[in-house]
Amino acid sequence: MKTINKTIRYIIALLPFLWIGCDSEIEKAAPEDQPTEVGFLCKGNDFSIVQTRATNLIGENGGEKFGTFYILQTKANTDENEFFQWGHYQWENGTGGNLIALDDIHKLYWEDGNTEYFFRGITVPQNLSDSQESPGVTFSHQDDPTTATGEVTFGGYKTGLEYFVGVTIGPEKLADGQTITMDFSRQTCKVIFRKFIHKVGNTINENVTGELHITFPNLPQKATFDMTSFHENGQTNIVLKKGANFVTFNPSTEKGVEITLTEEVLKLNENAIERAIYLMPFKFWGDDSDNRPEDQPGFFVVEYKGKKYTGNIYGIDYTNENNPIEKAKALGNGHYCRLDITLQDGPVTGGGNGSIIVDWNVAGEETTSHHRIPGIYTQEDALSLLEALQGDEGDIPNTFYEEKDEGEEKKKIIRLFINIDWSAVNGKLTIPEGFVLMGQGYNIKMGAGGSIGGTVNGDLYINGKLSTTES
Structure with a gap:
């Protein structure tokens, strides 16, 4: 071992x-x-x-x-x-x-x-x-x-x-x-x-x-x-x-x-x-x-x-x-x-x-694409999420989040499982109401002046620095 x-x-x-x-x-005899x-x-x-x-x-x-x-x-x-x-x-x-x-x-x-x-x-x-x-x-x-x-x-x-x-x-x-x-x-x-x-x-x-x-x-x-x-x-x-x-x-x-x-x-x-x-x-x-x-x-x-x-x-x-x-x-x-x-x-x-x-003998996190546990697993997932966040209706695919009860309301949790590149974003990108971006210690690369608004939990890093995101 x-x-x-x-x-x-x-x-x-x-x-x-x-x-x-x-x-x-002891065997039991029978008539x-x-x-x-x-x-x-x-x-x-x-x-x-x-x-x-x-x-x-x-x-x-x-x-x-x-x-x-x-x-x-x-x-x-x-x-x-x-x-x-x-x-x-x-x-x-x-x-x-x-x-x-x-x-x-x-x-x-x-x-x-x-x-x-x-x-x-x-x-x-x-x-x-x-x-x-x-x-x-x-x-x-x-x-x-x-x-x-x-x-x-x-x-x-x-x-x-x-x-x-x-x-x-x-x-x-x-x-x-x-x-x-x-x-x-x-x-x-x-x-x-x-x-x-x-x-x-x-x-x-x-x-x-x-x-x-x-x-x-x-x-x-x-x-x-x-x-x-x-x-x-x-x-x-x-x-x-x-x-x-x-x-x-x-x-x-x-x-x-x-x-x-x-x-x-x-x-x-x-x-x-x-x-x-x-x-x-x-x-x-x-x-x-x-x-x-x-x-x-x-x-x-x-x-x-x-x-x-x-x-x-x-x-x-x-x-x-x-x-x-x-x-x-x-x-x-x-x-x-x-x-x-x-x-x-x-x-x-x-x-x-x-x-x-x-210490697991598996492929690197950046190569995975997950379906049964909702979240962002690839750069392609990240770009799809970015497109949804920038859209007029904020239509986020349900494969990217899981719904959880938090008190009397439901929250849709988007979890990062990869460092992602949103370097084309130079302004504030807002997570919609009812959604939570769970950083889980991963990093988002953003352009000059890029930031994340809305609800963020779980140690999200922006350009290598721990985010102090505000709603």
Whole structure:
């Protein structure tokens, strides 16, 4: 790993949340004329960057957070719709990894000693939020397995997605044992925001206070899945076999996953899972992308004290136990990364360096053109804005601003993400009423006598000097 001036670190997960317990199991005998109930011993692996991960029994700490285990039992070597049963289970309190049926109707049984079955399972974790917010996972089914559908809402720790796991086991039969072991796998990936440093000019603050709002604007907010479309890790083909532990996500068209890190959360341990955002697995740099950093899946925005800082997860070096140096290009199911971030503002006395997240391996800010986070990203954008400001009607394109409530009124915020050249302006240029020009530490080059009127916030520089703009 690089030293702290590198913003991103990959590690093997150090904090297991599936805890070790006793794996001894006493088989329960059943009368010969009665069907034999299936016994489940459940294990799981922790979030990690490597594929070979130790598994531990679900139990001693947090077993109840996994919520309801939905298990679909189908007969091997036949159409899965010809024989199927639904099991509804939960972690049995006081055990290492045993499951107990929620009711008699949804218990699973062995039909006989030698018939083979597949078992597919997912969990619907507890909603950990104190409010009535939408849970991270919802799921429902009727009798037909093809009607079993679920939905995932990505977001912070309170969604419960830390405990969203899945598995496929089989073929299994009673002759090999009444109890089967199910090794569950994490379904989402996650990013932990480990550390924030705020740099203003030459002043460095390593104790960031207040709230941080973080958005991944190019990743889906939600995704659906079903119980008959499982795949293996790193694969896309849908298969029914042991090790096909991952549901197939069908992402929504709504983009933008958000979390807010409160001051209380920022005081927690740097590796606390409350600092994490849970996301649909993604490549850092999209295959069908236009190569603009702000359009990539790994692009994200940090809002802090009224300013927005942008960064991009891409091309991370990390240590792998099988390969000393490897460049990660994606976060897969059950993988995570930790970010150390420096939020850097422009210098106190001119220069217009802007508000950015430093040390990211992306193209320079001056080459970007942004669409999902409104603002001015190119000189062409700047000239279009200038034309609108100089027009009679002030028709400013809505791709250049975002509307925000400020008290009882709405303001249209125009953010600069680049130093711009308006050197042809030699007089006063006024920002219209209801609009705010957010300088974010960037510089506007203007002609002799050029100035900006109207509402300006966020350290705007005019010809290298901090603006003292008046309305």
